[in-house]
Amino acid sequence: MTVESCEDMHLLIQADHDGELNAADAARVAAHLQTCPACAAQAAALRRLSTRLRAEFVPEVLPLRLQATAARLAAPPRVPAWRAARRQYPGFAVGLALAACLALVVLPRPPVDLADEAVTAHIRALQPGHLIDVISTDKHTVKPWFNGKLDYSPPVQDFAGIGFPLKGGRLDYLAGRPVAVLIYGRARHVIDLTVWPGAAAPARDGTTNGYNYLSWSHDGMVFWAVSDLNKAELGSFAALWH
Amino acid sequence: MSGSGAGEIFARVVTPHLPAAYRLALWLLRDRATAEDVVQDAAERAFRHIATFRGENACAWVLRIVRNQAVETLAKSRPSAELDDDLPDDAPLADAALFCAEGETVLHAALAALPPTLRECLVLRELEEMSYRDIADIVGIPVGTVMSRLWRARQMLMDQTEGLRA
Secondary structure, three states, rough: OHHHHHHHHHHHHHHOOOOOOOHHHHHHHHHHHHHHHHHHHHHHHHHHEEEEHHHHOOOOOHHHHHHHHHHOOOOOOOOOHHHHHHHHOOOHHHHHHHHHHHHHHOOOOOOOOOHHHHHHHHHHHHHOOOOOOOOOOOOOHHHHHOOOOEEEOOOOOOHHHOEEEEEEEEEEEEEEEEEEEEEEOOEEEEEEEEEEEOOOOOOOOEOOEEEEEEEEEEEEEEEEEOOOHHHHHHHHHHOOOO | OOOHHHHHHHHHHOOOHHHHHHHHHHHOOOHHHHHHHHHHHHHHHHOOOHHHOOOOHHHHHHHHHHHHHHHHHHHHHHHOOOOOOOOOOOOOEEEHHOEEEEOHHHHHHHHHHHOHHHHHHHHHHHHOOOOHHHHHHHHHOOOHHHHHHHHHHHHHHHOOOOOOOO
């Protein structure tokens, strides 16, 4: 192989590495790599570089301020079906309310995905002025604040010493009931931890609209943590509660 | 209801690509506050011009807007500079540790030291895993130029980091 022909191959080797070649060209590259140790070494170096880059750079998440901007510019949070219906047919509001009462008795609960609900609540809360009802880093202030507002007392802990400072609390409505939400910080990220009494349910985790969530049960309470924080750190936060 | 219509399109077209757009702005500008401002402005701009989105590649559309805004900001901050030059201040990002796995900053420094034109191609390909076609659309250059810039960027990174060469 002449030097020129190897240099001609470089961009093809790279394109092959990047998955941009058709089968015929990929076969051409493969044939060349078999006979040319120098180009084979180049191909191996490309693979090592990619592996290292992808391992080393943890994707940055969108800062809170930009999340809030996106939420503001996007459509308002999903309107519950009955409210949308009321908007369309205001005259039927009373009848609809009555029907809803009957439906509540007669029909099984509609299948609302808690993950969607929890993430939507988190995004709504990120909008200016919605995040925190009681601002305090003192669990002895936050916990009593829920007294009289809920029919249970949520466990409140501060993990400021290990990088998850308590920021405050707020009331929300989730899983068909009023719930306590504890707000924690992690660097520039916000974690919403929603807690309510309930039977132990299988732990869940996932990502919706770019937000990670984790749920678990402990001591008769159900916990849902939602944040733009990466999964690993959200997992560390969850582990503190077990 | 045109407002909420635009909002819905924004949520579908723009929102999913804002994290990648922010990361691109961050790599180009290498300053969090400036990158946030740029993406903020670009998001507003995308919202105002959402009607001009014709259902082509949403990712490329959003990143092109953010990229153009970032380049404009770079040019303003250094009126005499071309994007082709390296940035004058080569200090790594203040919170570079957030970018890197623990203890590994050689690669970060090498990536940050690349000329912005090479850095943007490399970041879009390696970290955002975009196709040559998408990168060409975002940066506004031919696919062939994307390929040669990627090659140069990779060779420079390999030269500057240990243990990558065979």
